[in-house]
Amino acid sequence: MIDVVLKKGKEKAVLHRHPWVFSGAIEPVKGKPANGEIIRLLNAKKEFLAYGFYNDQSRVAVRLLEWDENTPVDDNWFRDKVRTAVAGRAHILADGRTDTCRLIFSESDYLPGLIVDKYAGHLAVQVLTSGMQAAMPVIIDELNTLLKSESIFDKSDATSRAHEGLETTNVLLAGNQPPELVMVKENGIAYGINIAEGQKSGFYCDQRENRLTLANYARGKKVLDCFSYTGGFTLNSLQNGAVQVTSVDSSALALETLQENIRLNGFEDTKHDAIKSDVNVQLRKFRDEGEKFDIIVLDPPKYAPSRSALDRASRAYKDLNRLGMQLLNSGGLLATFSCSGAMDMETFKQVLAWAALDAGKQVQFVHQFHQPEDHPVRASFPEGEYLKGLLCRVW
Template sequence: MSKIILNKGKDKAAWQLHPWVFSGAINKKIGTIKNGDVVSVYNSDDEFIAYGIYNNTSRVAVRLLEWNPTHTIDENWWRLRVQKAVQNRAHLLHANNDSVRLIFAEADFLPGLIADKYADFISIQVHAAGIENVKSIIVDELVKLLSPQGIYERSDLKSREHEGLPDTNGLLWGETPPEFVDIVENGIHYKVNIIDGQKSGFYCDQRENRFLTAQYVKDKRVLDCFCYSGGFTLNAFRGEAAEVVSVDSSALAIETLKSNIVHNGFDASKHRAVQSDVNKYLRTLGEQVEKFDVIVLDPPKYAPSRSALDKASRAYKDLNRRGLMLLESGGLLATFSCSGAMNIDTFKQVIAWAALDAGKEIQFIRQFSQPEDHPVRASFPEGEYLKGLLVRVL
């Protein structure tokens, strides 16, 4: 096996089980190495640290897999990792919930791989070159474990550019998913578009937060911003909200949401769907002096990296300021950030600034996070990306 020798003093994170080795930490390569190859990584004193996958086009030059030198990274190793990831989530699949994240990349020692189960179909995303080399093994093991109707790949990701990989979408095994797959989450039915929907088709990372937020909406007027296919909206109706206004810029999302409302038998007369840029619509609502009892702000990732954090903080502050302006005393704001670069303390500070600018006094009454099928490895805190706050206006 080819070797990677790290620069002196650049091995601390790898010894501490962090799965990323950056290109600047590498002193030299021994042997002929192709992108996606498994390599052994050593420190400057020629001591073995771990096995990993190499890629010279990525800033993360080696994604570490295994720290035990007696283990071999062979077909059985990959199959065992897939088995363990699936087994750890088995209890989350039941009559009221048939969709779950099966594999969460580095958190499951399968860096660069996402696999989501949507009813009888599996959607996967490949972010790393090394996973391309073992994709057929992973697909075969998922078939053995779960007997899905089909496995579809949605690897149309910006991150693949950094890995030197082209976009690739298509059927990997079994039947092509229909235009809409009917799934159940918390007893609510959703139509999920695996082939053309956002990400892998659905945002199952908000499963628990949708349910928790719905506990506060009975007889309330709710505004669901960045609603996508209606996760928070549908849970609000389940929670007996008096009225829900849902906003998203995507026409497909709005049409899917409307279909989901009918599909679940909720009262469409209590719902208003708006296709609009959210910030623009919030400005309009402010000008019209409209008020709501509960507002959900679940925007896309504003800070894809630490370098974008200052700009993202200003965007989050402005968005939340506009939301807070639409709440009276006692009103609730459920606000989220899926930017890994923003931690919960920074997010709290941003919301505090937003409240100050809005002339509102607030309390933080609950913190939200990602669910257990999106676990965070202690050695890889970067895996903790989703955070949220339930804010009460005083």
């Protein structure tokens, strides 16, 4: 096993169990470890610190796995981590009202670069690091042993794979090709999930608890669900008695699936409109038409993929939320989210304060939204906390 040596004074984060070591923190490597190979990380005194995946193409040159020198990172190590992660989600699926959740969440489950989502009897995986790519045969075998899934589908199409020297993939890894729409349940609501062609791994199960929370306010209300995708907030609002819901998304495929989900749940007789449009364009159109709503959901894609993009992203979040605030009836509710890890909650609150000032509105923060427990945040890896949101009362 090849040794990688840290520069003097660069071991603090490693000792605190942070799993990333950046390329600038290491000495020139003696030998040539393959990308994805497991190496020994040493301090400047050549003392053992941890085992980790190495990749000389990535800014994160080493992704740490194990800090006990006497615990080898072998097939049994990976199997144990998979078993632990899967067992920790069993209670989420126990009551039968939900059969979809995230089973493995990358660094937060001690498997950097691996995401596994369960959709009823099917699994969708995303492999984002070269080290995890090399470990996939044993991981797939363990997942099959534990879950006896009908299929395991590889949705590793994230652009971040390019930083690891990996090509994107979208292929069946095990079992039978999943149907065009996999039927799942979340909070007792039925969804059709397009694993092969849907965004990310096919569905956003990180909003499960937040959809349920917001739905408690929906009875008798007129709701606007922006960036609706396949209708998570839409369906929960209809289920809980919203008098009208309008869903806006730029994806025709997502809206087709949403309409199928409306039918699946018997909501054909409810007042629902689906609009294919850029959300910012549509919000301005609603404003110009004098349209008003009681509840507005703003759940945009990641505006700040890195800290360097935060200023630009903050302006985009401010403009989006300003438009939303202008469309609310007095005392209405704005449920607004950011899935940008670089955007912390305090900055997000400040952005909303600026948006309120520009919109000429008063805003109260009445609830904070978070990612659910199947997306845990590891104490030594705060970067795992990416989803945050606020429920705002707007006057």
